Amino acid sequence: MATRNYVTRREYDAWIAECAALAIACRYPIQAEMINDNTGLVFGDDQYEAFVNGMWSREPYEVFAIFQALNEPAIQGLPEGGLEWAQFGGLCDKLMIVHPGKFCSPHLHWRKTEFYEVVLGEMELYYASDILEDKRLQVTKKGLVSSHPMPKGERRPSGVRLPKGREHTYDKLTEYRRLGVGEPKFVMHRKHLHAFGCPPDAKTPVVIREGSAYSHEPTATGKASILSNWQGIHDNGFLLEGLDEGRLKNHIRES
Secondary structure, three states: OOOOOOEEHHHHHHHHHHHHHHHHHOOOOOOHHHOOOOOEEEOOHHHHHHHHHOHHHOOOOEEEEEEEEEEEOOOOOOOHHHHHHHHHOOEEEEEEEEOOOOEEEEEEOOOOOEEEEEEEOEEEEEEOOOOOOEOOOOEOOOOOOOOOOOOOOEOOOOOOOOOOOOHHHHOOOOEEEEEEOOOOOEEEOOOOOEEEEOOOOOOOOEEEEEEEOOOOOOOOOOOOOOOHHHOOOOOOEEOOOOHHHHOOOOOEEOO
16 A cells, blocks of 8 residues: 655645744744744654644654754854864754644754753653663763763553554653643753654644754755854654654655
8 A cells, every 4th residue: 555755735834834823822933934844844754644634633643843943052152172062052942843643753862951841732751761772873871971860750651552663663762741831841861762742632732842952953955054063963863764864855745
């Protein structure tokens, strides 16, 4: 059976317009340049199936929207000898919108620590409370300064519907939290595996504000940087290979 490997222009624009409207209603400073063909993230060709029945189908797929208002490296004022560590600092402010039943794929960041604040709805968070060594992702505890592990969560509720064929990638994410509006910000340490989604029975998409260190995001065309050795940095390590590259450009059919 052939799978859907594209989204139509009409489907994509309607999805992003709804997300932008939600962001504006939540008082996030949406600017015109934030709305483009990379605002929506689709984690792999097989995840375009989400558009067959639509974002409100409540089916489990790895797809969501993200708006970035601030991404500022920690460069200004540093002595030259400190630039080696500047890639771990800085500031980033994002708003992420996930529809009911949808997910962000399991991943980690080598450099940035981030926090989540739920602005609307509820967030289902899956994570590993400790750093898990992984040869492919080049994660090891050797040589790391670590003061304490992530806080323990709860047991994942039975019956959670995970994206088909990707269920195994959530096995290492043994901790579960359901976060709502008004709760304390939840901090996710660097090098810790995590994923998140919106409950399938939710009445609204979940709107999440994320603050973090500078976000070294890959782009389809490469990126300019004040430091040349930052241009090739990708700070998103996904448990499924190829997802970082696959999400760089959406397959949008104009006709």
